[in-house]
Amino acid sequence: MKIWYKFLFLPILILAFVGCSDDEQESVWVYHVENEDGKVTQLQKHTIGNGIPIIIMCDRYSDKSITDGYYRSATKKVLEGLFSVHPMKSLRDYFDVYEVTVVAYTNRISKKVVPVFTIQDLESIQDGDDKAVEYAKKAVGEKRIDDAVVIILVNHDQYYRSCCWGVSPSSSSYSDIPTGGARAYVWDSSDGSESLSDYYGTLLHEFGHAFAKLADEYVEEDRAWNDNEWCKEMFMEEQKYGYWRNISFDSDVTKSYWADFAADSRYDFEKLGCYEGGLFQEKGVYRATENSIMNHTYSTSYFNVISRVMIYKRCMRIAYGDSWKFDYEDFVKFDLEKAKAEYRADKERYHSYSYSKSKYLGVPPRFIKQKTSR
16 A cells, blocks of 8 residues: 555544544543653752742643743742742742743643643642642652742632641641641732732732741631631640741730730831731631731731741741751841831832721641651
C-alpha cells in the first residue's frame, strides 16, 4: 500500500472527532508541555539569615499560560503582593521565593482546564492538598517543607480562598512561636474584577493564617460555634503553642497577648484594646483593633501589632534557629516608625471604604494530617 493511501483515512478520523458529542469531547484530555511540569525557578534569594521558603504555584492554568508568559506574570504579581506592606516589606530580605510550574490537563476542543490541586471547590480542597505538598518539595525538599508557605493561585471565576495547616498545634513544640508549613489558596483576580489593593489584601490575609497562624477576626453567623465552651477551651489550649495569638477570650486587655503594646504609649495610634467579635463569634471573643487585615480585607491591608509581632517572631526563629530569643525593644525599634507610616498610608488607600463588621471572606484555616520531617 502506498503511503499516500493511508492519509485517506485522516479526514474520516477528523470528522468523527469533530462530530462527537460535547460529553465525548470533554472526555478527551490532552497533557501538553510535560517537560515544563514541576520546573523550579527561584524568583528571589535571601540575603539575611538562613532563608525562609515561599513557593508560588498556579492551579487550573493551561499549558498556553506557561508558554506565553502569563504563568510567570501571575507568580510575580503574588511575589510583589506578599511584600507590599509592613512588616513583610521590611522582612523581605529574609525570604527565598520559588516558582513551581504546574501543567494542568486541558481539553483540545473545549479548552476547559481540570484542576490539579483544587478539586471541585475549597470545601473539598483536602483531596488535592497532598499533591500540592509534593510539588512544593520539588523546590525545597523534605527537610524544609515544615518551614515553607506554599501559595497556590487558583484560576477560577469565583471568589474564594482558604488555608491548610500541615502541622496541628499539639504536634508543634511547646512555644510561643508556632511551627509547621502551610498552603494558602488564593483566587486569581487577573480578569480585573478585583482591584490590586483588594487582591493584595486577600493574599496577605491568607499569608497571615499560613505563616503566623493568625485567626480570623471577623464575625460570620453561619460559622458560629455549636459548642462555645468546648471550642473556647480548644482555642485557648492551642494558643499555648503560638496559634491564634491575635484574639483573646477576655475583655480585660491586660490579659491579652497584646497587653504590653496596649500599655505602651508609643502604640497609642493603633487604639489597642479588646474589641468584641472574632473567630466568627459576635460575643465572647476579642480582637486588638477595631479593624485589621485579618478582619476585613476590603477596607484595610494593615496588620495590627499583635499580627506583626507574630510574623516577626516566626521569621526570626526560622532565619536564626532556636537560639534566637525575642526582645521587646528590638521589635519596637524594627517596627514602630514603619508601622506608623503604614498606618497613615493605609488610611489614605482605603479612605473611601466603609468598614463592615460582618462579611464572609472565605473558609477558615483547617489542619490536614501531613507527614513532616520533624
